[in-house]
Amino acid sequence: TTAHPLSPFQPRGLAGASNAWAAAASRSASGGTLLANDPHLGFSAPAIWYLARLELRTGGVIGGSIPGVPLVLTGRSQRLGWGLTSAYVDDQDVLIEELNPENPSQYRTPDGWKEFETRASIVEIDGQDPVTLTLRWTDNGPVMPGSFRNLETITPPGHVAALSWTVLSPNDTSLTAGMGVMHAQTVAEAITASKGYIAPAQNLTLVDRGSIAMKTIGAIPRRDAAHQSQGRMPALGWRPENRWQGRLPYASNPGFVSPVGGILGNTNNKTVDRPFPNHVSFHWGDTQRVQRWRRLMQTREVHTRDSFIEAQLDTVSFTARSLLPLIGSELWFTGEAAPAGTAERQRQRALALLAEWNGEMNEHWPEPLIYAAWLRSLQDRMARDELGPMTDALTHVEPLFIERAFRNVDGAAIWCDVRQSAPVETCADMARLALDDALIWIGETWGTQLESLRWGDAHQATHDHPVLGQVPVLRFFVNIRQSTSGGDNTLQRGLTRGTGDAPFENVHGAGYRGVYDFADPNSSVFVISTGQSGHFLSRHYDDLAQLWRRGEYIPMSLDEGLARAAAVGVTRLEPLQ
Structure with a gap:
């Protein structure tokens, strides 16, 4: 389930993700548009992202770049803000x-x-x-x-x-399209400029001074309606109906401009529901974070920069709130009195903690660790007797699978029965057995005093150096490890490793966060998860890491005077003669 660091093919769970949302002036307390974006990629030290300002003939742009790419991929100019989320196009x-x-x-x-x-x-x-x-x-x-x-x-x-x-594609004009977005002065100009963008497909969220929009950019293959497998499985390459027939027109890519409600966003969730071959994708990246996002967006009539920051840093798991009442429905406050030291007493203690928990994946609390270990053991028990060793490929909990089984949607409760045993096990049986499995694992790994457990100890962010990170002694200098909140399905995403001896390490999340406020552009805030320097002996190698961990940000300005006044120095890069 882990790919070579140079491979362009990442495991399904560790591919790109991201959050982005925008508010029109009508939904902003200050009367200016708002945009928040936090792209999710694998963690490393130094981070993938780099804070930068580029000066163009149309003015300055500022935000998050990737070294070697001459673009600000998410950020703002004086008139336009833009952010990216993975579109999960079937390409x-x-x-x-x-x-x-x-x-x-x-x-x-x-x-x-x-x-x-x-x-x-x-x-x-x-x-x-x-x-x-x-x-x-x-x-x-x-x-x-x-x-x-x-x-x-x-x-x-x-x-x-x-x-x-x-x-x-032999004629990839994606960089040119990215340049066009940076030069654009309005949402409409940015959408037009993105027509030449090819891959990887993204949802481009845009705001200018007066409007908001989201457009899926990137080539979507045109497939024949008679395609033998609809692209879902390998097909015979010499059959004409299985071959791509060019691309769908850019105009047919999903797009939303100035929605009536004044709020739009994407958490890699499904954007359109269209039949094949105009389907965009059979697999979308999120069914969970979007539920929490909708609640946070709609519980306020108007938003501010700070409410967007609050949503970006939110660690409440909709998944925990929706699944725990299902899987524990026959376990809460039941069972006979049990003496201390027994498995029954430990189960009762765990259930008592979870019954009072609000689903917040807080690094300082024990409940997230108990919940995560329980769900992981439950899915394994439900699937292993049917799938055998293939269950190892299920590295992360699939919430909809658990929900459908416990609700017995279309007979899905059959997954709870162990086919290789004579009794017919119920989903309640599986939940009880899996909780005991989880508590045994927690006891052996983290200790039996449940109240003193910390999710953050198991959920450390692993900003590891890709080359020196495994070298004895040196790895303590180059790797940046931090206790973190969040989880697989929280808006402040901290995707767990899912495998090995430390399955809950935080390996994938928001290496960059930005919130842009066009009522007062200079109040926009930014942060990356490590530092600006790539040299581990520099104080700027990890000086942003603690700010990132605490949910803090730094300002960046397009005012050159302000930038120079706060500079710690100037570095000049000059080509060799």
């Missing part, structure tokens, strides 16, 4: 290509056999002879090795697998 298909048995340098197409496009790639290896790899392309995309994601197990003899992916 990859695997096609099975048939090799010519008479000539393996050819593959089948709708028009007969065709030669692979090939290129030799020489890999230099220190101290050894170089290795030459022959890379092959079909009309559908590059041929992938059978060892990748175990493709060989589903690829018939005499066939290979090719990948169609929008990011492989």
Whole structure:
């Protein structure tokens, strides 16, 4: 479930995420538009994000950049604010290509056999002879090795697998589109400029002085309505109906401009409900955070910069609030008196704590750890006798799976019965057994005094150095570890590792946070999760980390005088002559 750090294919749970929301002037206490954005990516030290200001012919832009990318990806200019969330567009298909048995340098197409496009790639290896790899392309995309994601197990003899992916477009104008957004002065101009953006698909949330909008940007493949698998499984690459037929028009990408309610946002949740082949995606990134977001947005008539910050830092788990009453419905305040030291007494203590808990994933409290361990054990018990070793791939709790089983939606309660045993177990049985499993694990790992447990001890943010982070002694200098609140499904997202001896470590979340207020642009606030320096001996390597952990921010201004007045120094980068 963990990918090589250089691999562009991340495990499903650890791909990009993010939050963004905006308020129109009519829903703002100050009468100016508001925008909040916190992109979620894997944690590292130094962080992926870098605070920067760029000076363009149309004026300055300020916010979050990524070193090596000449763009402010989320931030503001004097007139426009923009933020990104992953759009979860269905933009990859695997096609099975048939090799010519008479000539393996050819593959089948709708028009007969065709030669692979090939290129030799020489890999230099220190101290050894170089290795030459022959890379092959079909009309559908590059041929992938059978060892990748175990493709060989589903690829018939005499066939290979090719990948169609929008990011492989030979004419990628995404950077140009990003430049266009930075130059744009209005929401409409930014939407127009984003037409050339290709991949990876994003939801672009925009505000100018008078309006708000959200537009899905990026190429969406045009598939035939008769596609054999609708792109959900590998399909035969020589069948015309399985091949992409270009892209859907940009105008058909989901978009929302100046909604009547004056509030819009995205937590990687489903944005449109359209049938295939205009479906956008079969898999969306969130069903949980959006529930809490809606509540926070609609419980206020008007919003402020501080209410947007409050939502960005919110650690209440809708998942915990909705699932605990279900899975504990036959356990709360039941059972006979049990002597101290017994499993029954420990279960009663845990249930008593959870019964009074409000679902806040607070780093200082024991309840989040008990809840998280209980749900993890419950899902494992429900799935393992049906799925066997494949259950190991379920690294994170799927809330809708648990809910449907406990509500017996379409007979889903059958997941609670252990098929390999004679009795018929109920979901209440599974909940009780799983709670005991969780308490045993907690006792062995963190201790049996439940009231003194801290979620933050298990949920440490792992800003680890990708190269030096495993080196003995040195790792204590380069890795930044901090106790953190939040969890898998809170707005202040702290996605857990899900595997290994420390499954609840916080490995993926908001490495950047920004809130932009166009009633007073200079009051906009920003922060990244480590520091501005990439050198671990610099005091700026981790000086923003504690602010980030405490939910604090720093100001940044487009006023050059203010910026220089607060500077600790000036660094000049000059090209070599």
